[in-house]
Amino acid sequence: MKQKPRVAIFDFADCEGCELEIADLEEEILDLICIVDIVSFREVIKEHSDSYDVAIVEGSIMRPMDERRLRSIRSKAKILVALGACATMGGINKIRNQWMPEEVIKTVYKDTNLKGNDLFDVFKTKAINEVVPVDYYIHGCPIDRDEFKSVITAIALGKKPDIPRYPVCVECKKIENICQFELGKFCLGPITRAGCKAICPTHNSPCEGCRGLIKKAETDCVKEVLERYKLSYEDIRRRCTMYNYGREECSVDE
Amino acid sequence: MSKDFSVHVEHVTRVEGHGNIILDVKNGKIEKLEWKVVEAPRFFEAMLHGQQYNELRSITSRICGICSIGHSLASLKATEDALEVKITEQTAMLRRLAIHAENMQSHILHIGYLVAPDLFGVGSVFPLLGTHRDAVLKIVKLHRLANEMSDLICGRTIHPIRLVIGGFSLMPTEKQLVKLKSQLEEARTLTTDIASIIHGVADILPDFTRETEYIALSSDDEYALYDGVITSTDTGKHPAYRNYQAVMKEFLVPQSSTAKYAKHARESYMVGALARFNLNNDHLHPAAKEVANMFGLKPINYNPFMNTITQLVEFFHSIEDSLYWIDLLLERGVREEKPVKVKVKAGRGVGIVEVPRGILVHDYTLNSKGYCTKANCIIPTNQNHANIQKDMEKLVPEILSRPEKEIELTLEMLVRAYDPCISCSTHYLDIAFV
Numbered sequence: 001m002k003q004k005p006r007v008a009i010f011d012f013a014d015c016e017g018c019e020l021e022i023a024d025l026e027e028e029i030l031d032l033i034c035i036v037d038i039v040s041f042r043e044v045i046k047e048h049s050d051s052y053d054v055a056i057v058e059g060s061i062m063r064p065m066d067e068r069r070l071r072s073i074r075s076k077a078k079i080l081v082a083l084g085a086c087a088t089m090g091g092i093n094k095i096r097n098q099w100m101p102e103e104v105i106k107t108v109y110k111d112t113n114l115k116g117n118d119l120f121d122v123f124k125t126k127a128i129n130e131v132v133p134v135d136y137y138i139h140g141c142p143i144d145r146d147e148f149k150s151v152i153t154a155i156a157l158g159k160k161p162d163i164p165r166y167p168v169c170v171e172c173k174k175i176e177n178i179c180q181f182e183l184g185k186f187c188l189g190p191i192t193r194a195g196c197k198a199i200c201p202t203h204n205s206p207c208e209g210c211r212g213l214i215k216k217a218e219t220d221c222v223k224e225v226l227e228r229y230k231l232s233y234e235d236i237r238r239r240c241t242m243y244n245y246g247r248e249e250c251s252v253d254e
Numbered sequence: 255m256s257k258d259f260s261v262h263v264e265h266v267t268r269v270e271g272h273g274n275i276i277l278d279v280k281n282g283k284i285e286k287l288e289w290k291v292v293e294a295p296r297f298f299e300a301m302l303h304g305q306q307y308n309e310l311r312s313i314t315s316r317i318c319g320i321c322s323i324g325h326s327l328a329s330l331k332a333t334e335d336a337l338e339v340k341i342t343e344q345t346a347m348l349r350r351l352a353i354h355a356e357n358m359q360s361h362i363l364h365i366g367y368l369v370a371p372d373l374f375g376v377g378s379v380f381p382l383l384g385t386h387r388d389a390v391l392k393i394v395k396l397h398r399l400a401n402e403m404s405d406l407i408c409g410r411t412i413h414p415i416r417l418v419i420g421g422f423s424l425m426p427t428e429k430q431l432v433k434l435k436s437q438l439e440e441a442r443t444l445t446t447d448i449a450s451i452i453h454g455v456a457d458i459l460p461d462f463t464r465e466t467e468y469i470a471l472s473s474d475d476e477y478a479l480y481d482g483v484i485t486s487t488d489t490g491k492h493p494a495y496r497n498y499q500a501v502m503k504e505f506l507v508p509q510s511s512t513a514k515y516a517k518h519a520r521e522s523y524m525v526g527a528l529a530r531f532n533l534n535n536d537h538l539h540p541a542a543k544e545v546a547n548m549f550g551l552k553p554i555n556y557n558p559f560m561n562t563i564t565q566l567v568e569f570f571h572s573i574e575d576s577l578y579w580i581d582l583l584l585e586r587g588v589r590e591e592k593p594v595k596v597k598v599k600a601g602r603g604v605g606i607v608e609v610p611r612g613i614l615v616h617d618y619t620l621n622s623k624g625y626c627t628k629a630n631c632i633i634p635t636n637q638n639h640a641n642i643q644k645d646m647e648k649l650v651p652e653i654l655s656r657p658e659k660e661i662e663l664t665l666e667m668l669v670r671a672y673d674p675c676i677s678c679s680t681h682y683l684d685i686a687f688v
Contacts, residue, residue, distance in 0.1 A: 013294035016270050017319020017412040023367065024411060026398045027391075033380070044367055046267040046377035062294040092316050095301040104300040112508060119292060119512045142319065142412045203409035203416050204423040208312055242309060 005156055008040035008052035009083075010073055012059030012066050013093055013125075017142040018084035019043050019058055025145055032149070035156040050076060054155060056138075058083040060093040061126040065118050074132040079155060082128040083148075085141035085210050085243055092141070093125040094245035100124075136161050141210035141243065144196050164194040167214055168207050172198040180206045181229045188239055190225055209243045257282055261662045265292075266669050268368040268378070270320055271676020275665050277650065287650055289643045289669070291511040293676045299629055307333050307598065307624040308419060314616065317631070318675055319412045320363075323356035323404060324609030325616070326417045327480070328631075331605025332616040333419055337624075338601070339594050344586075345421045346480070347579050352407045352417065353479045353607065354572040359400035359411060360610035361527070361565040361572075364673045365452065366393030369562045372667050373455040389451050392444045396569075399437050403576070406430055420594030428588050435580050438573050442541075445573065449545055449566055456549060456563065459671075460664055463556040464648045466641055467520050468529035469501065471608050477530070477537040477571055479608045485533050487554055488519040496604045498615050502632045513676065515640040516632070522640035525612025526672065527564040528555065542571035558645055559671045565610075598624035611635055611675050635675045642672055 011019060023044060025032060032038075039049040055077035061067055074080055085091030096104050101122045105114065114120040128134050138151050147163070154161040164170075168189035172179070180187035180201050187206035189198065193214045200207050226236065261277040272293045278286040298317060302310060311329040315322040327349060334341065341349075367379045370393075374382060382390050401411045406426050408414030416423045426434075471482030472491070484492040484501055492501050504514045517523060531538075532553045535546065546552075546567045551560060600622040606615050612634030619628035645668055653661055 011272075013296055015316050015319040015322070017316075017322065020319045020412055023363065024397075024401055026394050026401075030383070042265055042267050043270065044268060044378055045380070046371070048267075062296075066294055092301065092313055093296060095305075095313070096297045099300060104297050107300050107303070108295070108297055109506070109508075112506060114508055117508055120295065120508065122295065122297075141316065142410075199410065200415050205409075205415050205418065242313065 004035060004037045005054050006039045006049070006052040007036045007054045007056060007152075008049070008073075008077070009038070009043075009056045010040070010058070010069075011043070012057070012070070012087070013062045014059035014084065014086040014091075016043060016058065018138075018140075021142050021145050022148065025149070028149070032152065036152060052077060054079045054081065056081045056083050057128055058087050060086045060090050061128065061131050062093070062122050063118070064121055064123070067126075067131050070128065070131050079135045080128075080132065081136045081138060081151065081155070082134045083138050084143050085139065085212070087128045088134075088137045088139050089212050089244065090125050090127040090130075090246075091210070091243055094127075095241065097124045097245055098241075137163065139163065139193060139211040140196055144199075147195055165214060166194050168192045168194045168196065168198050168201070168211075170194055171196070172201050175202060177201045181225055186231060186236075186239060188236075191236075191240075209240060213240070213244055259658050261658060261665065263662060263666060266666055268371070269670055269674050269676065270318070271674065273669065273674065273676050275646075275662075275669065277661070277665065279654070282654065284650060284654075287646055289639065289646060291513040291639060291676055293512055295512045298631070302618070302626045302629040305626050307337065307596075307618075307620055307626065310618060310626060310629075311417065311419070312413075314631070315413045317633070320360055321356070321609045321611065321614070321634075321675060322413045323352050323408055323411075323417070324607055324614055325631075326408075326414050327353065328605040328607045328609075328614045328616040330417060330419055331607065332603040332618045333605070333620075334603065335605060336601040336603025336618055336620050337419075337596050337599060339420050339596055341421060341594060342591055344583070344589055344591055347583055348407060348422060348425070349417070350480050350579050351576055352404070352414070353609075354576045355400055355403040355407055355411075357479065357610050358569055358572045359397065359404060360673075361569050362393060362396045362400060364610075365562055365566055365569075366390070366397065366448070368673070369667075369670055370452075372663070372670065373452070373458045386451075389448065392447055396441060396444055396448070399441055402437070403434060406434060418593050419596055421591055422593065425588055425590065428584060431580050431584055431588065435577060435584075438577055438580075441573055445569055449548065449570075452563070452566060453548060459557075459559040459562070460649075460653075460667070461557070462559060462645075462649055462652070464558070464645055465556050466644070467518060467523035468532045468554070469518065469523050469525050469637070470529040470533045470613055471606060472534050473537070477534050477539075477575070482606075482608070484606065484613070486518060486523070487529075487532055495606055496602070496617075498604065498606065498617075498632065502613075502615070502637060504632065504636065511639065513639055514636045516637040517640055522644045523637065524558065524641045524672075525634050525637045526561055527568050527610070528558065528561040529612060530608060531555070531564040531567060538567065539571045539574035541574050542567045545570050558641070558668065561671045561673065565673070598622070602628075609634060611673055612637060633675075635672070638672050638674065642669060642674070
């Protein structure tokens, strides 16, 4: 029998909620460790090994010291997986990118002298693929546990994971949810990547775009929705900045 | 005895976030002893600036995955305070269930997955599957129940969806509540089993005490979690909730930490389950009091390692108190209530709740269009950092003659006992300099 892939899980700047989603697999973790060996997972395991095939990386990159650590992880891993919105696209950590790091630091630390202090040596938030090549993405804030399982299973089988390239609306229609626009709310479902089972609209809340904008967003559909519900383009742009700061133009303007 | 050694623990394991322990001993004398928080700062204050009132909850939920229900509730309370939104009785009841669900989820994760391996001398919960499979599966079952309860009330355990300004976007049905009730009743026996297993190994917890101040919400009516008055074991009640900064005085130690520290009447204080137990134990459900007695817990207990045990006590309380609210909801009938309508206006609001790791404050100022112009959050783990440092300073001289590995493990266990949530604590919203 082929050896099980050795998997290590790492985290950078984030809330660690996506790692927690892994812990929340409950009994299914036992199935997971049948197909992979988890050799490093600081949040739940004391032992650590530097010998691994697959690195799963959660969080955004904020500092040169984080960048160095990430490069070292990349150099040891055959496959690198970005886990969750902070890693895949910067997520909410990119909201601050509308200002220069010096401004943000001044807002928060006032006039404290932090020169030469590595801990506070911060640049604009980067997603993982802005520092090292990423092989696969597990989207969402937080990730969807079923999608995590299917991606890891594919990797363990040596296959390429399959992730949706259609919008949340498709899943919403399948479940037969009432459209959030119909209820007078503003929803990013038409331009956001599916794969979450439309969880927010299903709980009667609008999609906030946490899985990223789909490439070649169906702009006609978006325009139609905006027209029908008399919504402004400004609205869609501002809502896009919660998770997709700096990424909105490419998809919406096309 | 004179010896030279160093204990450098980089990124303490089985805690949320990145913290280091540094101990240097020369000729038997402590040269350096530091609890260092190295998590990357995340600048939430800047992130909230200019965001609309109805997006603050979604963003601040992302301060921390494990406490996201607590952050959501503190955020909603602050926004509702600023906009003078009055929630219904039913919303207040359902929010209490949400807090219990998160407390149970977080506490059992800490007890079962993060602390138990120390009590059984292993590195993680996985080896225990071989030696104590039955107990581990019981813990998994309780953890799953707490998550299912969160899913039912909040739509999702991590980053809840149904919690919105003025109420809930969707309500659980009576049928679902009846099912939850029977699951919680079933959990009683499981939890009792876990308590007796932990009791059997509890003597591994170091017998260490250091007098300090404890701060938590307290209430005349209940074991305060969702609502209450800021209370200290040193100075009593502080009812002026908007003036919370008079009690929680934060300061920065940039050379060793990207997180803020806090103090009040002394050089440090502690928040969390032990603080709540020390202040509010008379309001615990009898079933929870019984467990406290079983472990010989009496207020004021000054042993920080007992924080884990008080979490277990609170788990019992959360089961019973949840059953109380579910019964009341079923008796009244669950009403289809739309969230209370909001009128946007300028103002400042403060929301305070007890979350698994202690007292949490969100404070927002909104302009007349409902955009946030100023924000501040006081995070439980921040408030504990200084206390962890002070505990280490008293603990290390007491155990200095022991083998290095034992000293290292004891220090790690101390940090773990606080159940620190370091991602939370490096949120960096607002800094007060002292």
